[in-house]
Amino acid sequence: xxxxTQNPRYLxxxxxxxxxxxxxxxxxxxxxxxxxxxxxxxxxQIYYSMNVEVTDKxxxxxxxxxxxxxxxxxxxILESPSPNQTSLYFCASSPGSGNTExxxxxxxxxxxx
Amino acid sequence: xQLLEQSPQFLSIQEGENLTVYCNSSSVxxxxxxxxxxxxxxxVLLVTVVTGGEVKKLKRLTFQFGDARKDSSLHITAAQPGDxxxxxxxxxxxxxxxxxxxxxxTVTVRA
Numbered sequence: 001x002x003x004x005t006q007n008p009r010y011l012x013x014x015x016x017x018x019x020x021x022x023x024x025x026x027x028x029x030x031x032x033x034x035x036x037x038x039x040x041x042x043x044x045q046i047y048y049s050m051n052v053e054v055t056d057k058x059x060x061x062x063x064x065x066x067x068x069x070x071x072x073x074x075x076x077i078l079e080s081p082s083p084n085q086t087s088l089y090f091c092a093s094s095p096g097s098g099n100t101e102x103x104x105x106x107x108x109x110x111x112x113x
Numbered sequence: 114x115q116l117l118e119q120s121p122q123f124l125s126i127q128e129g130e131n132l133t134v135y136c137n138s139s140s141v142x143x144x145x146x147x148x149x150x151x152x153x154x155x156x157v158l159l160v161t162v163v164t165g166g167e168v169k170k171l172k173r174l175t176f177q178f179g180d181a182r183k184d185s186s187l188h189i190t191a192a193q194p195g196d197x198x199x200x201x202x203x204x205x206x207x208x209x210x211x212x213x214x215x216x217x218x219t220v221t222v223r224a
Binding site for chain 1: 122144146148153154155156157158161201203205210211212214215216217
């Protein structure tokens with residue numbers, strides 16, 4: 001089954017404690033992205049990657065890091081989480097080569113206290 | 114500032130009624146996508162429109178792309194409770210693979 005898998009689904013952490021949210025896709029897609037979703041603001045792109053070892057900032061990259069060492073995986077790293085990073089996070093993948101139709105993971109609900 | 118403005122923000126209707134959701138921008142897009150998101154899930158692609166003036170139908174859902182490729186609408190005929198969800202539009206600018214999402218329209222269809 002074609003899917004984007006995120007883990008964990010829910011996470012409560014304390015300010016400053018490094019965390020990683022994993023994302024994996026099994027569709028051999030070139031393009032992967034991370035979004036955060038906040039009430040009234042919709043989906044805002046954090047980082048994106050157009051292929052292995054190619055990453056770039058989205059609209060709200062501050063406080064986040066990513067890596068793309070393999071085509072299927074695109075982890076999101078919060079080195080020192082703060083309460084304003086409490087949000088619902090989505091990983092998405094697209095085929096690439098001009099096709100941006102996105103497949104989304106089920107989301108990670110992060111709370112930073 | 115949202116690149117894409119969706120209206121209304123919330124819509125609550127009775128089963129069997131019709132509804133229209135709008136997605137507007139001052140920017141021109143090479144294509145526009147519509148997604149539906151249910152509680153606890155990620156958005157799921159409904160349709161992509163790529164040609165100005167294009168109309169696509171998906172059962173009771175009709176999607177239209179404006180002639181100038183700056184706006185789109187989603188019309189649902191005879192809405193059912195299963196249509197309940199957050200509807201998101203997303204535009205793909207020319208020469209850029211970054212999708213820009215609207216804030217969404219929450220649709221509730223009461224039985």
